[in-house]
Amino acid sequence: xxxxxxxxxxxxxxxxxxxxxxPQKVSGTFRKLKWGILGLTLAAYYLLPFVRWDxxxxxxxxxxxxxxxxxxxxxxxxxxxxQEVYYFTGLLILASLALFLMNALAGRVWCGxxxxxxxxxxxxxxxxxxxxxxxxxxxKLDSAPWSASKVGKKASKHTLWLIxxxxxxxxxxLYFADxxxxxxxxxxxxAPATAWMWIxxxxxxxxxxxxxxxxxxxxxxxxxxxxxxxxTDEEALNxxxxxxxxxxxxALKRAAALxxxxxxxxxxxxxxxCVAVCPTGVDIRKGIQLExxxxxxxxxxxxTVMAKIGRPSGLIAYDTDLNIARRQKGEPTSFxxxxxxxxxxxxxxxxxxxxxxxxxxxxxxxxxxxxxDRNPQFVLLSDGGVRNGYTVRLLxxxxxxxxxxxxxxxxxxxxxxxxxxxxxxxxxxxxxVAPDTTRAVRALVFAPANANSSSPTPVTFRAxxxxxxxxxxxxxxxxxxVR
Amino acid sequence: xxxxxxxEISGVETTGHEWDGLKELNNxxxxxxxxxxxxxxxxxxxxxLLYPAWPWFGGPTKGxxxxxxxxxxxxxxxxxxxxxxxxxxxIAVAELAxxxxxxxxxxxxxxxxxxxxxDNCAPCHGSGAAGMVGYPNLNDDDWLxxxxxxxxxxxxxxxxxxxxxETRDNAMPAFGRDGILQKQQILDVVGYARGLSGQTTAGAxxxxxxxxxxxxxxxxxxxxxxxxxxxxxxxxANGIWLYGGGTEEVIASIANSRNGVMPSWDGRVEPTVIKxxxxxxxxxxxxx
Numbered sequence: 001x002x003x004x005x006x007x008x009x010x011x012x013x014x015x016x017x018x019x020x021x022x023p024q025k026v027s028g029t030f031r032k033l034k035w036g037i038l039g040l041t042l043a044a045y046y047l048l049p050f051v052r053w054d055x056x057x058x059x060x061x062x063x064x065x066x067x068x069x070x071x072x073x074x075x076x077x078x079x080x081x082x083q084e085v086y087y088f089t090g091l092l093i094l095a096s097l098a099l100f101l102m103n104a105l106a107g108r109v110w111c112g113x114x115x116x117x118x119x120x121x122x123x124x125x126x127x128x129x130x131x132x133x134x135x136x137x138x139x140k141l142d143s144a145p146w147s148a149s150k151v152g153k154k155a156s157k158h159t160l161w162l163i164x165x166x167x168x169x170x171x172x173x174l175y176f177a178d179x180x181x182x183x184x185x186x187x188x189x190x191a192p193a194t195a196w197m198w199i200x201x202x203x204x205x206x207x208x209x210x211x212x213x214x215x216x217x218x219x220x221x222x223x224x225x226x227x228x229x230x231x232t233d234e235e236a237l238n239x240x241x242x243x244x245x246x247x248x249x250x251a252l253k254r255a256a257a258l259x260x261x262x263x264x265x266x267x268x269x270x271x272x273x274c275v276a277v278c279p280t281g282v283d284i285r286k287g288i289q290l291e292x293x294x295x296x297x298x299x300x301x302x303x304t305v306m307a308k309i310g311r312p313s314g315l316i317a318y319d320t321d322l323n324i325a326r327r328q329k330g331e332p333t334s335f336x337x338x339x340x341x342x343x344x345x346x347x348x349x350x351x352x353x354x355x356x357x358x359x360x361x362x363x364x365x366x367x368x369x370x371x372x373d374r375n376p377q378f379v380l381l382s383d384g385g386v387r388n389g390y391t392v393r394l395l396x397x398x399x400x401x402x403x404x405x406x407x408x409x410x411x412x413x414x415x416x417x418x419x420x421x422x423x424x425x426x427x428x429x430x431x432x433v434a435p436d437t438t439r440a441v442r443a444l445v446f447a448p449a450n451a452n453s454s455s456p457t458p459v460t461f462r463a464x465x466x467x468x469x470x471x472x473x474x475x476x477x478x479x480x481x482v483r
Numbered sequence: 484x485x486x487x488x489x490x491e492i493s494g495v496e497t498t499g500h501e502w503d504g505l506k507e508l509n510n511x512x513x514x515x516x517x518x519x520x521x522x523x524x525x526x527x528x529x530x531x532l533l534y535p536a537w538p539w540f541g542g543p544t545k546g547x548x549x550x551x552x553x554x555x556x557x558x559x560x561x562x563x564x565x566x567x568x569x570x571x572x573x574i575a576v577a578e579l580a581x582x583x584x585x586x587x588x589x590x591x592x593x594x595x596x597x598x599x600x601x602d603n604c605a606p607c608h609g610s611g612a613a614g615m616v617g618y619p620n621l622n623d624d625d626w627l628x629x630x631x632x633x634x635x636x637x638x639x640x641x642x643x644x645x646x647x648x649e650t651r652d653n654a655m656p657a658f659g660r661d662g663i664l665q666k667q668q669i670l671d672v673v674g675y676a677r678g679l680s681g682q683t684t685a686g687a688x689x690x691x692x693x694x695x696x697x698x699x700x701x702x703x704x705x706x707x708x709x710x711x712x713x714x715x716x717x718x719x720a721n722g723i724w725l726y727g728g729g730t731e732e733v734i735a736s737i738a739n740s741r742n743g744v745m746p747s748w749d750g751r752v753e754p755t756v757i758k759x760x761x762x763x764x765x766x767x768x769x770x771x
Contacts, residue, residue: 014511017514104726375611379769380623396549
């Protein structure tokens with residue numbers, strides 16, 4: 001035997017086989033909470049594309065619609081233009097701050113209850129237990145040789161999974177087109193290829209992530225567990241095994257015998273129910289760990305057992321390591337929800353949210369922008385006057401056509417013309433802008449023959465809405481030749 | 484590898500790397516991770532077959548999809564042209580004045596006219612159409628051959644002193660070179676002509692100049708020197724001088740004549756493009 005062989009003989013495997021986890025059914029407070037959240041979030045996801053919102057004849061009537069060809073995003077009464085994408089940036093900031101605040105209060109609330117990975121995995125597990133039975137039945141089935149009954153169970157499971165996965169992808173594309181129309185097109189096989197492609201991709205990802213990858217998404221792919229570990233503190237509530245009360249672990253009868261002898265025995269009877277129900281397959285009694293998504297199902301499992309054996313519930317509960325230490329020292333326990341960390345996160349949430357709301361409420365329904373000609377900067381006219389050219393863009397966010405009167409001020413004796421638009425009987429220059437769009441016009445400002453200045457003259461362009469009288473102004477400059 | 488260290492808590496081997504007391508564990512990768520890696524290798528072979536991939540004699544392998552970035556660009560350009568065609572069709576039949584008052588046509592004509600101007604006209608008139616000495620500024624309101632939409636359209640189509648049956652044409656005599664006027668006479672008429680826009684010229688006899696102007700110049704430039712766009716005779720009474728308004732420049736213009744040229748664009752660009760150019764030039768601000 002040469003050296004290399006002996007090295008490889010002792011080398012551990014580079015790759016770990018996946019150990020399939022068979023979470024057991026459980027009932028209790030947290031399971032009920034999780035079913036409730038699952039129902040609400042899935043209902044919202046699948047049904048929201050069908051909610052209608054009347055915006056009149058010039059805009060779609062879908063409450064939530066991402067209109068890529070039209071470059072608009074509709075959310076009930078909100079309509080976002082591409083240049084307002086910072087509202088999304090704001091929402092992402094709010095989302096991360098909310099995540100930090102949740103984490104400071106009660107750990108991985110997002111992971112355990114609301115993350116789509118958790119919700120869909122829960123749904124797929126429900127299907128798995130319908131078709132294949134509970135934990136023991138599933139383990140037995142997987143180790144059993146192939147039979148007609150095994151094929152039937154597996155086939156029905158995967159069929160149901162694929163149907164759910166297909167509907168997941170199907171609901172996703174409905175946010176990007178008129179939902180009822182697209183459903184009709186899908187049903188009659190007339191939908192655009194893009195829709196089929198995205199449904200296909202999302203069917204595949206849902207099927208793989210919720211059916212097979214499951215807890216590995218959280219353990220290997222998601223960055224949040226790592227970030228969360230760095231953000232948490234000793235005051236944050238976490239799903240905690242109360243080691244002070246549970247240890248030393250002994251079976252029920254042995255514990256009774258020991259206690260009769262006056263020796264110490266903890267409340268934990270080492271029944272492994274907390275491990276059996278865990279969707280990520282961890283033992284919560286080892287303490288907080290990266291794999292634990294803090295869904296609280298071990299709390300339900302443990303409370304069920306404690307009720308059966310007549311011991312107080314809450315051996316596993318939302319608690320802090322700090323409180324465990326306090327109990328061990330005989331000190332009173334306490335929770336501090338209000339502490340610098342939570343105050344700062346809340347203040348930041350309020351500040352960013354407030355800024356966004358005020359920004360949104362005060363945003364203009366129409367806007368004007370002016371771009372001075374770059375070449376030439378001014379034009380000398382035959383009568384000795386000077387002319388400057390500008391591109392004026394008017395923006396109408398309302399869903400009705402609107403007419404604006406354009407004026408310019410700041411230059412005595414000046415005259416304004418707009419290419420393609422004539423004043424009617426010397427009246428105002430009226431520019432009609434179609435609903436929900438912009439219109440650029442070429443504006444020409446004429447200075448009289450005797451006017452001149454050594455430096456550019458500030459001028460103000462003003463658009464006045466002809467019906468409401470709303471006005472908006474923008475400053476620019478009138479440039480002169482050096483003469 | 485006897486010196487490998489095993490971490491006490493996790494029972495996992497360490498890599499031997501240590502940072503401030505933190506040791507890196509050498510956890511094995513999940514096996515599906517390796518399968519993802521193999522799947523991406525297989526995918527790369529699919530990619531090799533479908534898309535251009537390997538350098539080969541006479542160019543890279545083409546791939547079964549026959550895709551190329553140049554071909555994709557061609558397709559996108561054709562699609563864009565097909566979309567524009569509806570607007571070009573409308574421009575083909577519309578009167579110039581109609582284009583100016585229809586917002587959609589005006590926007591399209593100004594944009595496509597600007598592009599065509601950059602391709603064809605900018606070398607002489609400048610990218611902003613501000614011209615230079617000898618090449619008219621198209622932004623101002625001083626026109627040699629007229630500044631209405633129809634005048635501009637005709638000038639672009641037939642050109643000036645160009646090879647075209649209907650080209651804009653005239654010829655001012657070279658008064659000095661051809662010996663029609665003497666040096667002092669030229670100076671006198673220069674003084675008179677510059678005086679029309681309020682300028683003074685040293686050494687010029689304005690009375691003599693007025694007589695010479697009436698005899699030699701007024702036929703084309705008019706009694707008052709305001710020019711004649713029918714003949715392409717420039718207005719001498721305003722502040723705009725195509726070849727410069729100083730004494731020297733005006734003497735040179737009269738002595739040697741100028742007679743600038745512009746090609747005819749009829750047949751060089753599409754009739755619709757001439758229309759778009761017309762609307763663009765008119766919209767620069769000098770259009771009448």
